[in-house]
Amino acid sequence: MTQFEKVFRNSALHPKPVGLVLQYGTAGFRTNAKELDHIMFRMGLLAVLRSKKTKATIGVMVTASHNPEEDNGVKLVDPMGEMVTPSWEEYSMQLANAEQDVLLTALKDVIEKEAISMDQDANIFIGKDTRYRAYFHYFNTQGCYGSPTMEGYYRKLSQAFVQLTKHAPNRTDDQKHLLVDGANGVGALRLRDMERFLQNQLQISLFNDCREGKLNFQCGADYVKVQQKPPQGVEMSVGERCCSFDGDADRIVYYYKDSDGCFHLQDGDKIATLIGTFLKDMLTQAGLDLQVAVVQTAYANGSSTRYLEDVLKVTVCCTKTGVKHLHHAAQEFDIGVYFEANGHGTVLFSNAAVHKIEKLAQDSSIKNEKKRTAAQLLHSTINVINQAVGDAISDMLLVEGVLAVQGLSVQQWDAIYSDLPNRQRKIKVADRRVITTTDAERRVVTPPGLQEAVDMLVKKYPQSRAFVRPSGTEDIIRVYAEADTQENTDALAQEVCLAVYRLAGGVGEEPKPLH
Ligand code: NG1
Ligand code: ZN
Numbered sequence: 001m002t003q004f005e006k007v008f009r010n011s012a013l014h015p016k017p018v019g020l021v022l023q024y025g026t027a028g029f030r031t032n033a034k035e036l037d038h039i040m041f042r043m044g045l046l047a048v049l050r051s052k053k054t055k056a057t058i059g060v061m062v063t064a065s066h067n068p069e070e071d072n073g074v075k076l077v078d079p080m081g082e083m084v085t086p087s088w089e090e091y092s093m094q095l096a097n098a099e100q101d102v103l104l105t106a107l108k109d110v111i112e113k114e115a116i117s118m119d120q121d122a123n124i125f126i127g128k129d130t131r132y133r134a135y136f137h138y139f140n141t142q143g144c145y146g147s148p149t150m151e152g153y154y155r156k157l158s159q160a161f162v163q164l165t166k167h168a169p170n171r172t173d174d175q176k177h178l179l180v181d182g183a184n185g186v187g188a189l190r191l192r193d194m195e196r197f198l199q200n201q202l203q204i205s206l207f208n209d210c211r212e213g214k215l216n217f218q219c220g221a222d223y224v225k226v227q228q229k230p231p232q233g234v235e236m237s238v239g240e241r242c243c244s245f246d247g248d249a250d251r252i253v254y255y256y257k258d259s260d261g262c263f264h265l266q267d268g269d270k271i272a273t274l275i276g277t278f279l280k281d282m283l284t285q286a287g288l289d290l291q292v293a294v295v296q297t298a299y300a301n302g303s304s305t306r307y308l309e310d311v312l313k314v315t316v317c318c319t320k321t322g323v324k325h326l327h328h329a330a331q332e333f334d335i336g337v338y339f340e341a342n343g344h345g346t347v348l349f350s351n352a353a354v355h356k357i358e359k360l361a362q363d364s365s366i367k368n369e370k371k372r373t374a375a376q377l378l379h380s381t382i383n384v385i386n387q388a389v390g391d392a393i394s395d396m397l398l399v400e401g402v403l404a405v406q407g408l409s410v411q412q413w414d415a416i417y418s419d420l421p422n423r424q425r426k427i428k429v430a431d432r433r434v435i436t437t438t439d440a441e442r443r444v445v446t447p448p449g450l451q452e453a454v455d456m457l458v459k460k461y462p463q464s465r466a467f468v469r470p471s472g473t474e475d476i477i478r479v480y481a482e483a484d485t486q487e488n489t490d491a492l493a494q495e496v497c498l499a500v501y502r503l504a505g506g507v508g509e510e511p512k513p514l515h
Helices: 003-011 037-054 086-097 100-113 150-166 186-198 220-227 268-286 302-311 323-330 351-361 369-384 392-406 410-414 450-459 486-503
Strands: 029-032 058-062 071-077 124-128 177-181 203-207 242-245 252-257 263-266 292-297 315-319 335-339 345-349 422-427 436-438 443-446 465-470 477-482
Touching: 003 037, 003 100, 037 058, 037 071, 037 086, 037 100, 037 124, 086 100, 150 186, 150 369, 150 392, 177 392, 186 203, 186 392, 220 242, 220 252, 242 392, 252 268, 252 392, 252 410, 263 268, 263 410, 268 292, 268 302, 268 335, 268 345, 268 369, 268 392, 268 410, 292 302, 292 323, 302 315, 315 323, 323 335, 323 345, 345 351, 345 392, 351 369, 369 392, 422 486, 436 465, 443 450, 443 465, 450 465, 450 486, 465 486, 477 486
Parallel strands: 058 124, 177 203, 177 242, 292 315, 292 335
Antiparallel strands: 029 071, 058 071, 242 252, 252 263, 335 345, 422 477, 436 443, 465 477
16 A cells, blocks of 8 residues: 555545635644644645755644633744745645545645655654644754753753852842742643742742643633632732733733732733843943844834833834744844743844853953853853744743842732733624734724724823734634723723624624623
8 A cells, every 4th residue: 555545545534524624823733623633734835845845853732722721722842943845835725624535645745845755754742732632843953942841941951040049149038939830731730840940949839730620611821811810729919920821822911919919910021021121231231232132013012112212212012913023023133032921922132142141150350240240141041042932931041030120029020010901802703814914913904994993082082002812722803902090991892792793794682882
């Protein structure tokens, strides 16, 4: 039996429902797990081809991130941990949506177009979240994240974190203590394993540590960010520093409760600002001339953008939603800090920047103590960061390290700037593709009249901003609004929802005010 005959026979065991068409969205294929059997089979085929083509290990990540337990998803990961290139996203769509009888033709088409040698070996690493109670991390980075095992990874990050805290000798127990909401996902399991490498420099109280069937349920980074309230299942006292991961542990947000019981959120924007400020400080002290940029999306709070541009005076860019866009933009700078407001993100250092920092950190002829320390801190910072992909645990250690070195409490960090009140809403429409956007998704192109309507509404409220875009991961339209007060923000969000409902083919009942 030839390879192709085998593929054909096996594909019949994972048949594609006739007529079902799925899109490779921001986060790969993602929908109810019941619809994904043929997709998993076919993405396996494509991963093999991609591996043969690149002559390297390819990752297949099976997860639906922050979505509910019954959903699942799959995406391919290129050799250095980055998203698969766009032309291969096209191929995955062709393969995924080919009816049974033309699957082999679609497969052969990719082989031919990419001139793939079928004799080449293939190597695939599969990662899964706790939806299937299994998880593997994939490494293809020649040791730059420690030896290619989970333990090697823990060791490398922990050592870098401990190095950072050496420059913050007088931390109290309170400062070392952190509450972590694991979203009942994979991050909770991994954090448990990692704790022993942290040498008591971080004392973690772990909540929502993997109750079956409760993944992202009333907990996790998405819940906390969107609901703007603490997760269920976390016992937080006044002023205690807390953070939430999402189910697949690539998002993180921080928060605390003040003495009036008010909830304060430090989201991806605040994390990016904290890190940006720290890096700029250290570069100045080290006398290094490297450009720091912060990459955001339209969801970044207006106050954060203003602070970064006007006070910190770093370059700020805005890209479309989805880490692949941010990652790309961040690669253009010496140091690119990128975070989505929802807590996805990391920091990228160019090779030249790494080289300069390493050289300075190892230069024993430097007499200036402050300069030497700054260079060493920058060096440890690079080591605590996972540059391939945002990892909630690595981001957590980075934030903890920066707070320690800067001697900042969670309240002081929060006070760097005040968020504008904001609201996110979802609207169901018959076909979300009727809304198309431009300018990093900040303006609507179609349907006609919708952007004009949004512009008119925005004019009614001080310091306000609103935009509308189709989600890439759910079958809905997202609405975002911010303004001077929560009341105005909610009123604006409501009016924009109505405009979307009326002009873009809303289904079901008209959107109602939240309160
Ligand atoms: P969509 O559904 O396209 O808005 C959501 C998040 C993205 C990103 C992806 C992937 C928001 C508003 N959107 O995308 O930032 O995280 O999921 O998980 O949070
Ligand atoms: Zn996620």
